[in-house]
Amino acid sequence: MHTHRPTDCALLFAIPLTKREFFADSKDDSGKEYARLFRTQLAGFSDEEVWARYENVVLEPATSVMEFAAAHGVLTRSRATAEVWGDTVREKQVVSLVAHWHAAGFSSEMIKNLPGVMSDIKAAQGPAGRAMNQALAVKRINVADAEDLAIILNEFLCSTLIIPDRPQPGLEWVTNDPEQILVRNFDVVRMEFTHWQLRPAGMELADGIYSVAEMVSTFSSEYNGTLDLRMCHSVILGEAIKRAAPRCRIVMNQYPIRPLVQLPLYKLVLGMLEKGNYDFAGAVMALHKAIMERLQ
Amino acid sequence: MSRLEEILAPYEVLGELGRGKAFDRSYLRSALATASRQSAIAFWLAVTAQVGVFLLATWFAVKNATNPRVLGLILFGGCGGVGASCFAVARLWKDKVATDLTLALVSSLDAAAAVTVLNVVLESFRGGRKSGQGARKRHADG
Numbered sequence: 001m002h003t004h005r006p007t008d009c010a011l012l013f014a015i016p017l018t019k020r021e022f023f024a025d026s027k028d029d030s031g032k033e034y035a036r037l038f039r040t041q042l043a044g045f046s047d048e049e050v051w052a053r054y055e056n057v058v059l060e061p062a063t064s065v066m067e068f069a070a071a072h073g074v075l076t077r078s079r080a081t082a083e084v085w086g087d088t089v090r091e092k093q094v095v096s097l098v099a100h101w102h103a104a105g106f107s108s109e110m111i112k113n114l115p116g117v118m119s120d121i122k123a124a125q126g127p128a129g130r131a132m133n134q135a136l137a138v139k140r141i142n143v144a145d146a147e148d149l150a151i152i153l154n155e156f157l158c159s160t161l162i163i164p165d166r167p168q169p170g171l172e173w174v175t176n177d178p179e180q181i182l183v184r185n186f187d188v189v190r191m192e193f194t195h196w197q198l199r200p201a202g203m204e205l206a207d208g209i210y211s212v213a214e215m216v217s218t219f220s221s222e223y224n225g226t227l228d229l230r231m232c233h234s235v236i237l238g239e240a241i242k243r244a245a246p247r248c249r250i251v252m253n254q255y256p257i258r259p260l261v262q263l264p265l266y267k268l269v270l271g272m273l274e275k276g277n278y279d280f281a282g283a284v285m286a287l288h289k290a291i292m293e294r295l296q
Numbered sequence: 297m298s299r300l301e302e303i304l305a306p307y308e309v310l311g312e313l314g315r316g317k318a319f320d321r322s323y324l325r326s327a328l329a330t331a332s333r334q335s336a337i338a339f340w341l342a343v344t345a346q347v348g349v350f351l352l353a354t355w356f357a358v359k360n361a362t363n364p365r366v367l368g369l370i371l372f373g374g375c376g377g378v379g380a381s382c383f384a385v386a387r388l389w390k391d392k393v394a395t396d397l398t399l400a401l402v403s404s405l406d407a408a409a410a411v412t413v414l415n416v417v418l419e420s421f422r423g424g425r426k427s428g429q430g431a432r433k434r435h436a437d438g
Binding site for chain 1: 309310311313314315316317318406407409411412413415416419
């Protein structure tokens with residue numbers, strides 16, 4: 001087992017950390033989602049009020065942890081692109097990435113932009129189309145509302161795999177996380193309904209949204225470093241990397257996460273690495289165990 | 297935290313690094329309707345208690361009308377009790393109105409607009425919109 005020190009670590013931020021970056025990313029044609037979602041969800045607020053909220057819940061924790069990390073010898077980078085990610089993974093033993101996960105699934109806007117969606121599903125012969133048709137038939141309603149249709153389709157796509165996983169020799173994978181199931185099923189839907197031009201799930205870096213396959217291509221099968229994926233549902237990307245590079249260690253999470261909580265925890269992990277005899281993943285697990293014990 | 301805040305807190309925009317909580321209209325309708333009923337009961341109980349304190353104080357005052365010292369104490373105590381319960385009644389009324397309004401909006405707006413409204417309600421509940429505090433300017437601009 002390696003022992004890691006803060007100087008073995010890198011901390012990358014792909015989310016916007018300046019006002020200019022935030023508002024540039026929040027534009028509809030930016031190709032980004034994180035800032036745009038943040039802005040859209042606070043549509044009733046002025047730009048200054050939105051920025052004030054972003055400062056409080058994202059920028060302040062991010063700036064604080066970057067300064068702390070840099071002071072302890074961690075390599076820090078903001079506005080991380082795919083190239084920065086690839087270079088850093090080759091340079092440092094432990095790479096933490098704070099980024100936005102672009103989720104799979106339907107939204108009401110997507111449904112509204114697919115006027116023939118119901119007829120396409122009813123006429124489909126492939127496994128995804130037939131499964132969705134059956135799911136809609138079970139509901140026994142004529143779904144005319146885009147929001148309701150998106151909810152029903154997403155609920156179905158989260159439930160069971162349309163096409164079961166192929167076995168991998170020597171390993172047994174248990175896919176039971178609803179978001180993982182959603183991503184797998186959504187990929188099947190995308191392949192079957194190519195004319196819908198659905199975007200895959202992926203990670204938002206500073207230079208765009210990258211699919212899981214594109215992110216995984218950074219790693220050779222011999223990669224044996226540690227990755228710390230600080231984004232929502234990072235088990236999806238983490239599992240894919242682990243399949244491609246089985247010798248690596250990955251710290252990942254199944255549920256949504258917030259910078260306000262995650263980034264102070266990262267500081268505590270660095271403190272443990274500095275004083276103790278931990279590898280990074282071990283420090284994270286020990287910290288979470290201590291928190292759970294304290295909460296009981 | 298009030299019941300309304302508890303119900304709305306999961307929809308607060310806090311920069312989650314993913315899609316965020318899915319808007320669940322049926323849960324919100326049900327939870328807000330229950331909260332509305334509970335706040336209505338609490339409000340009317342508070343009003344009843346306030347009226348009761350007032351009537352009790354009046355009765356004791358009349359009974360002790362010839363004793364100025366006791367009368368003074370009763371009026372002072374009665375005014376204090378009624379005044380304090382006024383604050384409670386006003387707060388409960390504000391809670392009830394906010395809950396009923398939120399329920400009406402959640403039922404009629406589309407998901408995106410509803411999430412915005414929920415954040416506006418949360419913000420106003422927490423003492424109005426403030427500008428960012430303690431933000432580090434070094435990374436803030438440019």
